[in-house]
Amino acid sequence: MLKLTIDEERWPIAGSFTISRGSKTEAHVVTVTLSDGTHTGHGECVPYPRYEETVPQVMAALEAARDKIEEGFSHRDVPALVAPHAAQNALDCALWDLEAKRLGKPVWTLAGLPKPQPAVTAYTLSLDTPEAMGAAAAKASGRPLLKLKLGREGDTDRLRLIRRNAPNSRLIVDANEGWTPENLPAMLVACADVGVELVEQPLPAGHDEALRHIKRAVTVCADESAHGLDSLDAMIGKYDAINIKLDKTGGLTPAIALAEASKARGLKIMVGCMLATSLGMAPAFLLSPMAEFIDLDGPLLLKQDREPGIHFDGSLMYPPPASLWG
Structure with missing residues (x-):
């Protein structure tokens, strides 16, 4: 069994950040933590209103899937567990992190990717x-x-x-x-x-x-x-x-x-x-x-x-x- 933790965080921007659609003064993120009692994995996402996603919506989607998530899941299961793409991101990345910690191998190795360089x-x-x-x-x-x-x-x-x-x-x-x-x-x-x-x-x-x-x-x-x-x-x-x-x-x-x-x-x-x-x-x-x-x-x-x-x-x-x- 897994334990799911969902958190909302605000990280102030140095000044403000402006694009053609408007300005913001903070990064408003949702984090997901998955723990099996021994190892812990983390993921972070940014619900983006341009894609009709909000922090409350993403947190609610994750909470609604809590029972199925805590039963255990694979990367293939993620799209069926939570609908918003941001929620899927935090969940998928938390699982990768948890798997890396369990196996003692970096994610790039598990995913078959080249070793990242600066x-x-x-x-x-x-x-x-x-x-x-x-x-x-x-x-x-x-x-x-x-x-x-x-x-x-x-x-x-x-x-x-x-x-x-x-x-x-x-x-x-x-x-x-x-x-x-x-x-x-x-x-x-x-x-x-x-x-x-x-x-x-x-x-x-x-x-x-x-x-x-x-x-x-x-x-x-x-x-x-x-x-x-x-x-x-x-x-x-x-x-x-x-x-x-x-x-x-x-x-x-x-x-x-x-x-x-x-x-x-x-x-x-x-x-x-x-x-x-x-x-x-x-x-x-x-x-x-x-x-x-x-x-x-x-x-x-x-x-x-x-x-x-x-x-x-x-x-x-x-x-x-x-x-x-x-």
Whole structure:
């Protein structure tokens, strides 16, 4: 028998975090703990209103499945136990952690993945005025990869000022569905002009057919349009890459399957995250050997991360310690 513990946690952000849809000042997460009396596994998820998930909904879904969870379950059982993808993520990752502790082997070995190595993560610049983002870029100009939150009037000026103030940083952009088919061609040209390598989700999910007909010099990556394997076919012909987030796929298990299938279909891989602590980043980091772009900077944006946490040397991210997860 297992013992399930469900907790709600709030982690203040250092300042605020703004994207095209709005701002937030904290990471609001749900954690799952599974204990067999000897070993304990942990998982973390971020219920995201954009996907019609809330913290109370996720906690209620986990509580409703308590009896079946505590009877014991496999990774294959997770989608039938809890419906929201965030709840599935926390449960799946807690089980991986528990299995690793029971067997005394790291999760990457159990999952048949390459051994993770230190890797550079993107560092996100929150959406703000062009001048403020330019100033933020100057402060972050020593970081090798910057992710720019765009999607509002003035994006061309933002790009120009950021590039001027961070001339040596690689740039990727996340428009968070904030552009339109009408301004998309000009925005992609503006991105190419300053050397942006990738643009995430420029158009609203469900209204992105224009991408099939637009020539571009910049890689376009699906985020809000892409969830699990069932969404993959719809990405082909519109997107060049896919952002895999465990809170969208429903855990590490389906994320691995999605990454392998995406590679087979010729899509580049970005491994991303919601705003969360190192516990939420740790399972996703195992996908980093398959990814061209890594965006797991959630802990860097918090006032304080959990202890123990993932070690960051600037933007260089190290594999999670076993005392944290996996």
